[in-house]
Amino acid sequence: MILKAMLSIWMAVIIVAAFLYTEAAVGFPGETSRILFFHVPQAWVATLSFLVSMIASATYLAKRNLKADYLAQSAAELGFLFCVLATVTGSIFAKATWGSFWNWDPRETSIVILLMIYGAYFALRSAVPDPERKRVFAAVYSILAFTTVPFLIFVVPRITASLHPENTMNPTQPGMDPKTLKVFLGSLLAYTGLFVWMLRLKMRILRLEGLKEPRFGDFI
Template identity: 40%
Template sequence: MGHEMGLMTPASPKHRLAWWQWAAFPVLAAVVALTYLWVGPATYFSSPGAARIIFFHVPVAMLLAYWYLVAGVCSLRYLLSREQRWDVKAAAAAEVGLVCTILATISGAVFARVQWNSWWNWDPKQVAIVIILMIYAAYFALRGAVEDLDLRARVSAVYALLAGVAVPVIIKVLPQLPGTGTLHPSGTLQSGGMSADYRVVFWLALVGFLWVTSWLYRLRARLGALEG
């Protein structure tokens, strides 16, 4: 319990960062430095210099899906085991996922303004992200509206699973609507559509963001465990 006391009194000299926490700083610093000093302007972009936003936007958008999935899996594990710690983890993952979703929405809107000349144009991925934001809003509203800890854990896990099933259907159904073609490229990563410099920085950025969000998640889960 010693390190948890340290968390409650931040001034305590006992609470130091672990090596892997320190190591996140040089990785992210390298991402920023390489983005601006090494990677060249990209072709096929209406503003080649602004293509660098993909090192931020794409990893955050991928992590949004990852943390959404983690929250769903933790919810399922809660229902199967009925152990409170899985509820705490589900809520922590959902909060980190919400942060990623907001960042992806904002960076996406900026990117869309540069590339497509419009902040918002109801591209299928923009539709999907709005729906995911609404699900998070409903999820946290529900958590706030139930007092009893056990009941809150149960109903929010049930809701997370229901919404988790609905999302793939929504993403499948929406593009079938008339007049909703996507402007997002697809298959760029798999088909090697990025040059070597872009690929290196992209993967470094993905690892770095995964690192930092996992750290956030750990902190949030520990705080949640102390609250409960």
């Protein structure tokens, strides 16, 4: 409860700071650079949840622990949500700065593939009637999908050069303004906290739904 309240206050502080405390970065039309504080953490959470889902899937396959499957499913659902959010916000930014909503920039390509993987994951889950088998298949597919990710890192940047702003927007580069960096890191923390909180809620829902899951005999 305390944590939840702290998270909401922190989130509010970050939103206010993102608009009032920091200055808009040079070289971007108007105030568009402020997307950094929202879009990047969303993309980060989308990627993080993909990783969490894969690890939970592997755990499920090793231990056959229901909780691990709930974690894998919840992380996938949240990952999908944040993936959509990152795609939409990024698209709006792309329209404002590069002139069109969609350019097949390498990161746009990889996020589309991520969306497709999540879509396929849910399609698979809904198509297998037997609950035990459904969990195993979903876990296997999650691991399979994760294995192809390294190839995207090698393959996708070869097609076109990225339009993504790197230097002034990347915290590992020296070009970032210290104020921006502070708020950006704060926002990453806020989004990660939000993710953990939503993840726990979703897992509780799944556990309660699992209690009334049909028994073995219902499938014959």
